[in-house]
Amino acid sequence: MSEQQVVFTNDICQALADFTSGIGHDKLFILFDETTRQLCLPVLQPFIDGYEAGHAGRKVTHIGIPATDESKTVESLTLVWSGLSANGATRHSLLINVGGGMVTDLGGFAAATFKRGIHFINVATTLLGAVDAAVGGKTGINLGNLKNEVGAFAPADAVLISTRFFETLDQKNLLSGYAEMLKHGLLSEREALAKLLDYDIQHWENATLLPLLEYSVNVKREVVRQDPFEKGLRKALNLGHTFGHAFETFAMKSHQPVLHGYAVAWGLVCELIMSQQQCGFPSEVLYEIAHYVRDNYGPMQFTCDDYDTLIELMRHDKKNEGDAINFTLMESIGQPSLNHSADKEEIGVVLDIYRDLMGI
Ligand SMILES: NC(=O)c1ccc[n+]([C@@H]2O[C@H](COP(=O)([O-])OP(=O)(O)OC[C@H]3O[C@@H](n4cnc5c(N)ncnc54)[C@H](O)[C@@H]3O)[C@@H](O)[C@H]2O)c1
Ligand SMILES: [Zn+2]
Numbered sequence: 281m282s283e284q285q286v287v288f289t290n291d292i293c294q295a296l297a298d299f300t301s302g303i304g305h306d307k308l309f310i311l312f313d314e315t316t317r318q319l320c321l322p323v324l325q326p327f328i329d330g331y332e333a334g335h336a337g338r339k340v341t342h343i344g345i346p347a348t349d350e351s352k353t354v355e356s357l358t359l360v361w362s363g364l365s366a367n368g369a370t371r372h373s374l375l376i377n378v379g380g381g382m383v384t385d386l387g388g389f390a391a392a393t394f395k396r397g398i399h400f401i402n403v404a405t406t407l408l409g410a411v412d413a414a415v416g417g418k419t420g421i422n423l424g425n426l427k428n429e430v431g432a433f434a435p436a437d438a439v440l441i442s443t444r445f446f447e448t449l450d451q452k453n454l455l456s457g458y459a460e461m462l463k464h465g466l467l468s469e470r471e472a473l474a475k476l477l478d479y480d481i482q483h484w485e486n487a488t489l490l491p492l493l494e495y496s497v498n499v500k501r502e503v504v505r506q507d508p509f510e511k512g513l514r515k516a517l518n519l520g521h522t523f524g525h526a527f528e529t530f531a532m533k534s535h536q537p538v539l540h541g542y543a544v545a546w547g548l549v550c551e552l553i554m555s556q557q558q559c560g561f562p563s564e565v566l567y568e569i570a571h572y573v574r575d576n577y578g579p580m581q582f583t584c585d586d587y588d589t590l591i592e593l594m595r596h597d598k599k600n601e602g603d604a605i606n607f608t609l610m611e612s613i614g615q616p617s618l619n620h621s622a623d624k625e626e627i628g629v630v631l632d633i634y635r636d637l638m639g640i
Contacts, residue, residue, distance in 0.1 A: 283505060285438040286415055288494055290486075292403065292442045293327035296376065299438045300331065303399050305374035308340045309364060311387045313347035316379040319448045320405045324378065341367045345386070349540075352382045352422045354430075360390040364398075371395045377436075380406030380453075381413025381540075384436075385428070388419030392434030402436040405445040407457025408541055411464070411496050414439045416504045425529065429598075433509060443486045443493070451482055455576060456541025461492065462569070463519050463548060464499040469614050472499075473565075477572055516616035518599055518608045520548035523630075526593035527580050538580070545573045546580040549637065553630045555609040559617050570637040579638035587628050594627070 289295040300308060308331065312321055328340050343363035345356040364373065377387030377400060384402045391400035404414035420431020446454065458481045465473035472495060479492060500517065507513040524540075524547025531538040549570045555561035582590065594605045604621035611617050622630070 284415065284417065284435045284501075286441065286497060286501065287438060288441050288490065290442060290444070292440060292444065293324060293330070295440050295442075296324065296327045296401070296403070297330060299401055299440070300374065300376075303374055303401075303437055305372055305399060306370055307338070307368060307373040309343060309367070309369060309373060309375045310340055310378060311343045311345070311360060311363075311375060311383060311390075312378045313345050313351065313383050315347040316383065316405050317344055320378050320403075320445055323444065324403070341369075345383070347382070349382050349422070352386050354421060354423070356386055357390055357421055360387065361394055364390070364394050369394065369398065371398060373398050375400040376403060377401070377414075378403045378405060380404070380409040384409055384414040385419050385431070386421055388434055388436060389421055389431055392419055392432045397434070399437050402439045404439060404441050406449060407446055407454055407493075408460060409457075410441045411457055411493060412460040412500065414441075415497055415500055417508060425532070427525065427528070441493070441497070443484075443489055446484070446489075452539055452542075454481055454484070455545075456539035459520075459541035459545040459548070459577070461496045462572075463517070463544065464496040466519065466548070466552075466569075466610060466613060467503070467516055467616060468495075468499045473613055477568060512618065513616075515599070515608050515618045519610065519616065520544045520551050522594055522597055522599065522605065522607050523547035523550035523590075525597055526590045529593050530582065530586070530590055531580070542577050543580070545577045546634075546638075549573050550630050550634050551607060551609060553633045553637075554607060554620070554622060554626070555611070555617075557626075557630070558620060558622075559609050559611045561610050562612060565613060567637075574638050579640045581640060582631075584628075584631075587631055590631070591624055591627050 287295055343360055345359050375391045377384045391398050402414040404410040417433050417435035419434050420428045423429035462476055465476045503514055524544040527546050528543035552566045556563055556566050599606045607620045609617045609620045
């Protein structure tokens with residue numbers, strides 16, 4: 281898989297002008313959801329105007345899809361394919377995805393499959409998109425309740441990140457992205473994690489967030505560079521996600537959906553508890569993370585009557601092989617330990633300790 285260019289910029293229009301002129305193409309398409317159309321497209325208008333003026337009036341074709349993860353469906357994908365096809369896209373057309381992880385996952389998959397693959401650029405507009413979804417080459421859609429069930433590895437030609445877009449993000453979406461940054465901090469080193477735990481993300485500023493963000497994206501990029509197709513090391517990025525996905529699906533089925541990063545934050549606490557039990561992960565770091573998550577994300581609500589349902593959801597996780605439930609654990613900060621499994625009793629003990637730590 282070719283390596284992606286990731287660019288942090290304060291001048292997103294100039295960056296788009298540079299990249300679109302560097303990628304030979306006949307027609308230019310721009311994809312957004314209904315929220316990024318309102319909040320982010322106006323920021324890109326100078327680029328669009330400049331592009332159309334500079335290409336003898338050649339128009340940039342807009343394609344819109346509904347917002348939120350419920351729209352990461354084959355129906356929205358069809359809208360994108362049809363939008364490309366009906367407007368004369370060829371194998372040499374270029375697609376710009378403007379949005380959070382939903383748009384970059386779906387748009388990336390549309391680009392990877394349309395005429396067997398066209399070039400695309402991701403403009404990440406959420407913190408979660410910037411730090412995780414837009415980077416690393418995984419694309420795809422949901423199938424019914426099954427998250428990311430259909431997809432492809434397809435790196436964007438470029439990923440453009442500007443904190444300017446985060447100005448319109450609500451606190452929940454900021455915190456959702458920040459959970460993946462905490463995960464990257466755990467996978468890197470003590471000092472990086474300490475900086476994240478000290479930082480007040482709810483009152484972020486460009487000058488202080490940017491270095492944390494760049495560092496975090498680079499943690500992911502380095503892992504992906506070493507193992508692009510998740511044969512081994514890339515599984516480290518699944519830390520927090522076995523419990524996390526179960527919490528996410530449980531919440532959705534209970535008609536109280538939670539944002540992905542919230543489920544990951546709770547999943548991190550559970551998987552660090554398991555790490556402490558199975559791999560000797562230091563208790564003091566576990567408590568620090570648990571308190572941070574409790575104070576900022578609140579607790580995921582469930583009782584011991586829900587354990588069987590949660591374990592059943594973990595059994596269906598696509599990271600599993602055979603009957604065992606697969607967990608990425610940690611020996612210490614920066615030392616992941618892959619391919620652990622746990623039985624029902626062990627998972628039950630983790631959930632008991634989680635409820636104690638989170639005070640539910
Ligand atoms: N491909 C990967 O490696 C990877 C990794 C992590 C997550 N994901 C996927 O990413 C998705 C979650 O990402 P997300 O949280 O960015 O979701 P999202 O794209 O649904 O964005 C969340 C909400 O914020 C809105 N939004 C986007 N930009 C905004 C802005 N600048 N200001 C205000 N609102 C804005 C969106 O319209 C949406 O309503 C999931 O589908 C998940 O599966 C993919
Ligand atoms: Zn995640």
